[in-house]
Amino acid sequence: MQTYHIFWADDEIELLKPHILFLEKKGYTIHPFKSATEVLDALDEANCDIIFLDENMPGMTGLEAIPHIKEKKPNTPIIMITKSEEEHIMEEAIASKISDYLIKPLNPNQILLAIKKLTENKRLVSERTNMSYQQDFRNISMAFSDYMDHEEWTDIYNKLIFWELEIEQSSDNSMSEVLEMQKTDANVNFTKFIKENYVDWLNDPEVDKPLLSHQIMKEKVFPHLKNSDQPVFFVVIDNLRSDQWKVLQPIFNEYFNTEEESSYFSILPTTTAYSRNSIFSGMLPLEMSKHYPDLWEGEDSDEGKNNAEDAFLERQLRRNNLDIKWSYHKIKQLNQGKQLADNINNLMNNQLNVIVYNFVDMLSHARTEMEVIRELAPNESAYRSLTKSWFMHSPLLEIFQKLAKKDVKVVLTTDHGTMRVKKPYKIIGDRNTNTNLRYKQGKNLSFDEDKVFVARDPKKFHLPQVNVSTAYVFSTEDYFFAYPNNYNYYVNYYKDTFQHGGVSLEEMIIPLVTLQSKNGK
Template structure:
């Protein structure tokens, strides 16, 4: 039985054979590559318990390889191996959170001691986490069952996400226990939404308080207008389909430039871009938006793009609330577009308010459904978070945020909705005009089991358009998704474990909004 799987990266690969034989005799499986690029590629397809990384290599250096590995696999231990005793090199390596370092020539027993130290540390960490989680388990059950307000649910969701992130660093069976507990929380959260959602909408902004959360339509009033009213320049950055756990894995990067005041708000239903993002930018529920801008609202059955008028909605929103600030609006679908925007940063400084939409996470979510390669790169939530961090680090966002902070400007970083990894197909019936979204359906002839969905029979009570007198909306709850009976097994298999949005879950509805103040 192999005790652990090791990867050794060194351009002098022929000199490693004695070490490999020694480690294999001790029960450790070891693979070798002679450059950083191959190491990064190998880590994408295989899991290693420890990476031994030569500091001096041609091409991609050891430190540069370390940065790449740490950005994509922050929990993977890396041991730096170097010929140099230069203190500066070691300080930079340690600053990148290496697990250990060895100075050549390396004695095989030194390698063995390093392995044992790291693995035993992981075992101790697992033991501590196991004890802590067992101590908290029953308390969390009680908190989940006692949730009565949005703030209660926000508190529980934050704790569940925190534990997901902590357990990402281990192979503990507690991850399965936590998944079960989170599924139960989502079941009860759906009941909470069924009971309260329509009342939140009917009550409007007068319903603020413990019984009504901040919704998509309130975001500008809460997080944009206060800065505008003070005459402060503000950058409003919206990453489409950006979950709270995904924010947690990049917050350290943002925190290098800003102090972060994080909060959670509730996306309106459906938790999908045409509804939720338009509500953010317009400050209007979809029904009111369709009445005020009939030429801009696109019904579900139409193929036309449903987010083509965001700049108009922003302008109207500001004017309705008496804010006369000048603003710019930019939608970024590719890294090159973002890089060009950063290069033209001086132009953005002319505006009081700059609004930027980054679509990558949503594109990644859809690509993961369609692409086998992306599915293999992100088979679960942990890998999905890791892929998000990797994108974030290599996107134009860190450079943009650094510019904003350098100039002393404030920013809001948020999203329009989240997503959930779906598991179970629920059969529904619909006509040709019924939409294709897997987490919600809109139609006048829907057939479904009312016990398995959250249905809205009177769309006006939920602030939703009603193209026909008999239009109704249904939303998937928990980790379900909608499948038509024809060829059910094929679509169940095709969409299972894909990330979808539009329905009712903590991951889709409770989403981050972070106010950023530059560090002085």
């Protein structure tokens, strides 16, 4: 067992002898001092693991000593001890970045708990996390053998995210490999579920189904426009996975109350051209192509696929008899985000403001194309961390901070998630076949059907059919499509990149959150 050294400064240190003996019996080495000055001198000669500091000592007080201690040993935790319960002393101590605050008379177990929180917290939390996950591992694995509906699949996915983040934060990652295997197993079974149910969701009005891309504005945004005078901000952060949202959520909690946190299922293909157009049109892709041929850009078009989102939105508002003032903003560059942040006050006159923020999608593409981004985000944990770092220094956070000061409703979501692909899957198509790695659309496609989801009749999937023989093929689990020619180069370049368009928990089950500003008047 590691021996921890504790410096304890108190002008009445002899009265604390019983506490010192108690801690020494527990295996801690206590170095007693009668003044803060003695502690500062001792720190020049030796290191310690924790400093107990009495606040009210003659000469240099505990509060006065803190900055000098921080200068010498900035990472050594300080526990302030005082007889005073005055609020301003507590606030000053907390502002000085102490690790804990104890009020006399001291209880031995109270002291022990404070020490354990600092010295053994990571070990104890890791042990508990691993033990709890092992117990839940069995429950999750057993669930795969039963039929689960879309709500149960959402619950399973959220559990896997929860444990992934818990294990990631612990000091013992021994269960990480087990969790990865369970996530793989989950996606194998989720693929079976989608194959059995997806077409029915789109075609059978009586079947139980999740909320889908084309329904979210009508179901989750428009009711706020009809039932409240608050401005509504509908924010779509492109390509934001549920695990990335969970990492960002504590930041939002500082500024907003969560009225509703749920998920919806992205339609297939899980790409911007299909899923996001579906959000803003309120239609599935086949209906978009039929009813709005002037706006729809198919796979055979060289034009940008998402240049008509505002026009799609305008027509959806009209269909729903919403004669309102609204705005639409697509942010692709830093200066556009800054301009929008500066313009928030002007948006308060609109009943609906739509913001599409494209950074996370650009990040996933940059990780594929730029070696330096791959180095910064070599795995899922680092990818989440990079997403959080971007958000904390982005104009988007400034936008939300300004909205939090207003009386507004925010509906936050994304259009699809993304999958870290690891295994290549051979497919052959002609030169008109699209280039996406997670789905292919074209005629005369040649492939083994083992690890794909095939739409031979696109109409059943409510997808446009360019030719009579046109089919859609969706990659599943963590596979990605690769052509036989130049196969090795292609595989090495795209393996371990984040892609979207196919069938997986990560791509299809995505966050949908309603927030209310805390400080709005």
